[in-house]
Amino acid sequence: MLRKLPKYLSKCYSSYPMGGGVVRSKTITELKTKYHAQEPITMITAHDFITASWAQSAGCDMILVGDSLATNALGYESTTQIGLEEFQYHVQSVCRAQGAAFIMADMPFGTFESSIEKGVETAIALMKSSPKVGGVKLEVGSTSGALREQDYSLKLAAALCSRGIPVMGHVGLTPQRAHALSGFKVQGSKSAKDAAAIYQTAHELQDLGCFGILLECVPHKVSKHITESLSVPTIGIGAGNGVSGQVLVQSDLLGMNLGKIPKLAQKYGDLHEQSVGFIQQYLEDVASQRFPDNDRNGFKIKDDVWGDFLDLVGNSSK
Structure with missing residues (x-):
């Protein structure tokens, strides 16, 4: 006679993770459900465990590990300077933060341009960085005529999608092609x-x-016209409010760095100024010996242990 399996085992599948307490990430289907319900999709960038934890705790629908982390978090002069291995390190850090956001990774400059095969390998490597990586973002040039038929990035997008790799196409201003576009400028406004x-x-x-x-x-x-003509969600940055959702660079939103933020961004706080102020307060407290406070920040020793200690080492206090 066959024994009936316990209920908690009867619903398990060999390919389904059984780890307890793990929050399931949102799926593309769930994002599209919001899209069809005309509910704005929220996205923000993150570059490490802490910024990802903030985004997850806030309830963002999507987190983008963008190559903007090169300039906003790592001090590079350009987003084109970061390599795949260093970028993957940050993708993995972001994925360690608990939460339900759908996580997407950029395809860094120089990791896919040499060949379709190289591009596919890069996308696979990014997807394998963590089970929580749900897709990749690919910058695609907007060309017309004969150039369009030769566009490599479109061919790569086709190769990735045909292999079942989820892809979000990035059009308009594509920062990796900034030199070809004569700088960081609005696209499609004059022609x-x-x-x-x-x-x-x-x-x-x-x-x-x-x-x-x-x-x-x-x-x-x-x-807005593009969004209304498509049957997939659009995410905008500097693209107005007629799109399906918005994305911002977290360091711009929080004011984490010095200097002006781009016109397309919105600064909701000044974390840089606050952080400098907090550190200055700490320095002043140390200089004035207000920190640490032995009662609040220190640890005590029992009197008998203290006495034994002095007996062992000798009472050198005067």
């Missing part, structure tokens, strides 16, 4: 042809299988 190229690229990425499109520095009327 109808350029705006149409962004529109066409977004549609082609959707047709290739991308689960979403990120629009950066695109006029809000163009972004």
